[in-house]
Amino acid sequence: xxxxxxxxxxxxxxxxxxxxxxxxxxxxxxxxxxxxxxxxxxxxxxxxxxxxxxxxxxxxxxxxxxxxxxxxxxxxxxxxxxxxxxxxxxxxxxxxxxxxxxxxxxxxxxxxxxxxxxxxxxxxxxxxxxxxxxxxxxxxxxxxxxxxxxxxxxxxxxxxxxxxxxxxxxxxxxxxxxxxxxxxxxxxxxxxxxxxxxxxxxxxxxxxxxxxxxxxxxxxxxxxxxxxxxxxxxxxxxxxxxxxxxxxxxxxxxxxxxxxxxxxxxxxxxxxxxxxxxxxxxxxxxxxxxxxxxxxxxxxxxxxxxxxxxxxxxxxxxxxxxxxxxxxxxxxxxxxxxxxxxxxxxxxxxxxxxxxxxxxxxxxxxxxxxxxxxxxxxxxxxxxxxxxxxxxxxxxxxxxxxxxxxxxxxxxxxxxxxxxxxxxxxxxxxxxxxxxxxxxxxxxxxxxxxxxxxxxxxxx
Numbered sequence: 001x002x003x004x005x006x007x008x009x010x011x012x013x014x015x016x017x018x019x020x021x022x023x024x025x026x027x028x029x030x031x032x033x034x035x036x037x038x039x040x041x042x043x044x045x046x047x048x049x050x051x052x053x054x055x056x057x058x059x060x061x062x063x064x065x066x067x068x069x070x071x072x073x074x075x076x077x078x079x080x081x082x083x084x085x086x087x088x089x090x091x092x093x094x095x096x097x098x099x100x101x102x103x104x105x106x107x108x109x110x111x112x113x114x115x116x117x118x119x120x121x122x123x124x125x126x127x128x129x130x131x132x133x134x135x136x137x138x139x140x141x142x143x144x145x146x147x148x149x150x151x152x153x154x155x156x157x158x159x160x161x162x163x164x165x166x167x168x169x170x171x172x173x174x175x176x177x178x179x180x181x182x183x184x185x186x187x188x189x190x191x192x193x194x195x196x197x198x199x200x201x202x203x204x205x206x207x208x209x210x211x212x213x214x215x216x217x218x219x220x221x222x223x224x225x226x227x228x229x230x231x232x233x234x235x236x237x238x239x240x241x242x243x244x245x246x247x248x249x250x251x252x253x254x255x256x257x258x259x260x261x262x263x264x265x266x267x268x269x270x271x272x273x274x275x276x277x278x279x280x281x282x283x284x285x286x287x288x289x290x291x292x293x294x295x296x297x298x299x300x301x302x303x304x305x306x307x308x309x310x311x312x313x314x315x316x317x318x319x320x321x322x323x324x325x326x327x328x329x330x331x332x333x334x335x336x337x338x339x340x341x342x343x344x345x346x347x348x349x350x351x352x353x354x355x356x357x358x359x360x361x362x363x364x365x366x367x368x369x370x371x372x373x374x375x376x377x378x379x380x381x382x383x384x385x386x387x388x389x390x391x392x393x394x395x396x397x398x399x400x401x402x403x404x405x406x407x408x409x410x411x412x413x414x415x416x417x418x419x420x421x422x423x424x425x426x427x428x429x430x431x432x433x434x435x436x437x438x439x440x441x442x443x444x445x446x447x448x449x450x451x452x453x454x455x456x457x458x459x460x
Contacts, residue, residue, distance in 0.1 A: 014229025088261015128180030142275030296383030300375030331361030347403030
């Protein structure tokens with residue numbers, strides 16, 4: 001007979017302990033240990049699990065590196081350029097992909113409209129949250145006709161899911177969501193640390209041994225990280241984060257972990273009534289053309305992954321209404337903004353100590369590229385002096401603590417993007433001019449070395 005064992009599991013990192021402890025020795029969290037009952041499997045249960053969920057594999061033999069053959073990884077085309085781009089070229093057979101995001105952000109819509117496009121694959125969509133009628137209504141809303149090879153089943157038992165998989169023999173499995181799936185081998189409620197960990201490990205075993213790719217949809221907690229143990233993100237091959245503000249129409253698909261590609265890529269979608277539309281040119285959403293004559297707006301050329309796009313940097317500097325000036329930034333690091341304000345005051349001589357400064361990256365996008373530093377301080381000074389910038393000017397440059405304009409990466413891609421969008425001039429660091437042939441660009445390239453030099457060019 002199976003015996004129950006009581007262990008204490010950290011809700012933050014999944015570390016377990018035979019007794020309760022106040023501070024987790026693994027992640028340092030306080031009061032994060034909860035009691036879990038773990039049932040030790042009997043030989044009969046192990047045999048039953050093997051008959052349901054296990055798939056035969058060959059025995060592994062140690063081999064030297066020189067005997068291991070490599071080649072191009074075969075990938076499945078998802079019929080979605082943005083998704084293929086983020087995955088590194090497509091979905092790898094036998095891979096386990098985890099897609100996380102805020103409630104209502106569009107995770108299920110993205111996956112559903114993607115699998116409805118795959119008419120040449122046999123797909124099993126396992127839903128633990130919605131009924132078949134709800135999924136049918138969503139497919140009609142996004143105006144996609146399901147094929148006969150896309151099968152829907154509403155199930156939360158892992159053992160029953162494996163039974164459906166053996167009967168259907170799908171080429172792609174979708175599980176929405178991993179927090180609703182439970183296995184009979186663990187005595188705890190669905191969504192608990194133990195259930196999520198055991199179910200994910202079992203699904204990974206199935207994916208690797210059968211060669212069938214699996215896409216898991218996951219919830220996130222209030223801190224913005226994927227709910228469940230941290231080991232869940234270690235188990236899967238790829239972790240995708242679907243993010244964006246519900247008040248804006250665009251969504252960003254970002255790769256956090258990818259064993260088969262780069263983690264610096266992102267895909268941009270526009271949320272519409274008929275579903276998600278791919279945005280091949282992000283600048284069309286992030287630039288508005290109606291800021292002529294308005295101060296506090298500067299256009300920066302940034303790069304996310306290998307994709308350049310232009311964004312509007314908006315700033316507002318006004319006299320502090322109260323004793324302590326406010327510093328607020330949306331889509332930009334507030335600490336870096338404070339550093340740039342200190343550079344303006346110390347190196348350039350602008351007195352902003354008694355000014356409220358508000359910064360916003362238009363469209364709600366969050367940018368970590370230091371190349372937008374020059375646009376940030378330009379927008380702040382434009383608002384402070386109430387002096388609008390000329391139309392057709394964009395910039396790219398990192399600002400150092402001594403007031404110098406430091407070089408940025410992939411400058412030729414930034415210049416080409418600005419030229420393609422019709423800008424007349426771009427301000428770049430002088431150091432980036434090495435090796436650039438100005439004759440092949442129609443856009444005027446203005447190199448600068450220090451912040452003061454850039455301001456003289458921009459404001460006269």
